[in-house]
Amino acid sequence: MEITLNWYLTLSALLFTMGVLGFLFRRNAIMMLMCVELMLNSVNITLVAFSQYLGDVSGQILVFFVMSVAAAEAAVGLALIIAIFRDKLTVDVTKINLFKY
Amino acid sequence: MTAPIMFFVFAIVALAAALGMLLSKNPVSSALWLILNLFCVAGLYLTLNAEFIAVIQVLVYAGAIMVLFVFVIMLLNLAHLPDLKKVEWRRFIAFTMGMGLLSMLTFISANALGMIPDPPSLAAAAENGSVSKLAKVLFTEYAMPLEVIGILLLAATIGAVVIAKRKPV
Numbered sequence: 001m002e003i004t005l006n007w008y009l010t011l012s013a014l015l016f017t018m019g020v021l022g023f024l025f026r027r028n029a030i031m032m033l034m035c036v037e038l039m040l041n042s043v044n045i046t047l048v049a050f051s052q053y054l055g056d057v058s059g060q061i062l063v064f065f066v067m068s069v070a071a072a073e074a075a076v077g078l079a080l081i082i083a084i085f086r087d088k089l090t091v092d093v094t095k096i097n098l099f100k101y
Numbered sequence: 102m103t104a105p106i107m108f109f110v111f112a113i114v115a116l117a118a119a120l121g122m123l124l125s126k127n128p129v130s131s132a133l134w135l136i137l138n139l140f141c142v143a144g145l146y147l148t149l150n151a152e153f154i155a156v157i158q159v160l161v162y163a164g165a166i167m168v169l170f171v172f173v174i175m176l177l178n179l180a181h182l183p184d185l186k187k188v189e190w191r192r193f194i195a196f197t198m199g200m201g202l203l204s205m206l207t208f209i210s211a212n213a214l215g216m217i218p219d220p221p222s223l224a225a226a227a228e229n230g231s232v233s234k235l236a237k238v239l240f241t242e243y244a245m246p247l248e249v250i251g252i253l254l255l256a257a258t259i260g261a262v263v264i265a266k267r268k269p270v
Contacts, residue, residue: 013204022123052149053218068250072257074166078173079261
């Protein structure tokens, strides 16, 4: 049995769905950031799979850039969480509603 | 012949680790599940013969980003954690089925248009994922975006330090 592109796409879709569900249902801000990382990873699987099956290197270059942006996003996001935690002593996103009122 | 077995092992462990990450109450164990998931994704890149991306995945994600996450989780000393939101199962099932239907329709239309490529030969795939080929493209064709990414990382580093710094009272 040969592994075709479809298997990678299915796996990627499943991981992405899990990431979205976690992002929607968790209230811990750090957990939400981790779910974003999961989603970025699933997209990376799709990009690498297509890049290898089409024989085009550009997809893997894009994965490289996505990883750099994910690193930057994680650093800034965690810094924001630290700053908010210092102020409010919580990471519960339902209690961080600065713009609600 | 080992490639399909490798794929299924990595895929199943990756899915289980993602599920464990979503369901575990403690954020430290969530982070550890995510690290397992990232290692499995690196293994999946290896089954695609994308060696460079696999190594970078382990170095950058599992090595750098997740250390940052674990460090912040331990730093914040979260005494009482927020629980999961109350899950509305009707919406949950509707969302999952909607995503499934969307991906199925996209796949069928892509298949009908003949956009799904055939599997590549092993040699071609290995050559395509090699460091030398990627580096050649990265430092010639994509030299400018590479510089921009460097500036972005510098800006993010400085921004993170400034945001997280203790404010003078």
